[in-house]
Amino acid sequence: MIRSHDSIIVQTLGRFLIPMVQIFGLYVLFFGQYGPGGGFVGGVILGTGMILSVLIFGHDTSRSQISKKVLHGDGVGMLIYAGVGGLCMIGGGEFLNYANLEIPGLETASRRSLGIVLTQIGVAVDVAVTAVSIVFSLSAEEIIEDSING
Amino acid sequence: MIISFEILLVLLLLVTAVGAILVKDLMSAVLLLGAYSFFLSLIWAWLGAVDVAFVEAVVGAGLGTVLFLLTLIGTAPKDTLLHRPPPSLVTLIVFPLLGVLLLYAASDLPEFGDPDSPASVHISPTYLERSYQDTHTPNVVTSVLMDYRSLDTMGETVVIFAAGIACALLLRRNA
Numbered sequence: 614m615i616r617s618h619d620s621i622i623v624q625t626l627g628r629f630l631i632p633m634v635q636i637f638g639l640y641v642l643f644f645g646q647y648g649p650g651g652g653f654v655g656g657v658i659l660g661t662g663m664i665l666s667v668l669i670f671g672h673d674t675s676r677s678q679i680s681k682k683v684l685h686g687d688g689v690g691m692l693i694y695a696g697v698g699g700l701c702m703i704g705g706g707e708f709l710n711y712a713n714l715e716i717p718g719l720e721t722a723s724r725r726s727l728g729i730v731l732t733q734i735g736v737a738v739d740v741a742v743t744a745v746s747i748v749f750s751l752s753a754e755e756i757i758e759d760s761i762n763g
Numbered sequence: 764m765i766i767s768f769e770i771l772l773v774l775l776l777l778v779t780a781v782g783a784i785l786v787k788d789l790m791s792a793v794l795l796l797g798a799y800s801f802f803l804s805l806i807w808a809w810l811g812a813v814d815v816a817f818v819e820a821v822v823g824a825g826l827g828t829v830l831f832l833l834t835l836i837g838t839a840p841k842d843t844l845l846h847r848p849p850p851s852l853v854t855l856i857v858f859p860l861l862g863v864l865l866l867y868a869a870s871d872l873p874e875f876g877d878p879d880s881p882a883s884v885h886i887s888p889t890y891l892e893r894s895y896q897d898t899h900t901p902n903v904v905t906s907v908l909m910d911y912r913s914l915d916t917m918g919e920t921v922v923i924f925a926a927g928i929a930c931a932l933l934l935r936r937n938a
Contacts, residue, residue: 641817645902645905646900646901646902646905646906647900647901647902648902649813649814649816649817649902649904650814650817651814651902651904651905651908651909652909653818654814654817654818654821657818657821657822657825657826658821660826661821661825661826661829664826664829668829687924687927687928687931688924690920690924691920691921691924694917694920695917698913698917708914709913709914709917711910711913722896722897722898722899723899725897725898725899725900725910726898726899726900728909728910729898729900729905729906729909729910732909732913732916732917733905733909735920736916736920739920739923739924740920740923742927743923743924743926743927744826746927746930746931747830747926747927747930748829748830748833749935750930750931750933750934750935751830751833751834751837751930751934752833752836752837
């Protein structure tokens with residue numbers, strides 16, 4: 614079980630760094646179509662921000678609540694990814710053929726671009742939740758009964 | 764100038780890799796492994812594989828180090844010192860031979876950046892030419908990963924999901 618770090622320097626730095634890490638993660642996630650980056654790296658950076666808050670402020674503080682809430686989203690990323698594929702099938706095409714997404718007013722290339730964005734969000738959610746989940750699994754013995762399930 | 768920079772990077776890579784193997788303290792080995800990942804990501808970026816460099820820096824040097832450190836902290840303090848037996852005779856014979864074999868095979872590889880190599884004449888030109896008009900995505904790596912090879916990426920996502928579930932099932936014993 615990780616307790617809150619004593620040093621005020623570490624805590625203040627964490628307060629400044631964690632939002633910046635999260636915003637950078639979102640930037641990498643959505644800029645992946647135009648430069649280096651993408652769903653996987655963006656998801657890892659988003660997860661790292663939450664891990665940082667757990668490492669600095671401990672498991673039980675209110676600042677780490679979002680990391681704990683995120684743990685309940687295990688599988689949501691897969692659902693988004695496969696759901697986009699299913700929507701393509703509903704649109705009358707093959708699984709994950711984004712050209713068949715039924716969105717009026719968009720040409721084929723823009724539909725495929727939109728499909729790429731949606732699946733990248735799915736990958737990012739999956740990776741971020743998995744990273745936080747592994748950290749909680751590694752660092753916790755007694756927190757299970759009193760905080761995750763409670 | 765550029766060549767000497769590359770040689771310096773490769774030397775640092777080798778030093779950190781050998782150091783991570785030889786050092787007795789596991790905590791130092793973990794930190795050296797993080798430094799190794801960072802130098803490796805610099806080399807990827809130097810070779811032009813920016814996406815791979817990004818992943819190596821974030822996962823290898825960042826997340827991997829944190830997971831290793833948490834594992835070390837979670838295990839008992841008596842486990843953090845290594846007692847290595849000396850390498851056996853078979854190891855000393857087989858591994859240099861394997862290295863020589865790999866170096867011999869590497870001389871047959873196409874040159875770096877060769878436009879006539881099998882990898883750059885098969886289907887890559889099609890991806891490079893048609894990626895933007897097909898998907899409106901300037902980064903070809905993203906459009907190949909997420910559009911042309913989308914099913915493979917979904918398989919990778921399933922693997923990551925399964926890894927998280929397996930960690931939770933194995934390590935959270937009291938849940």
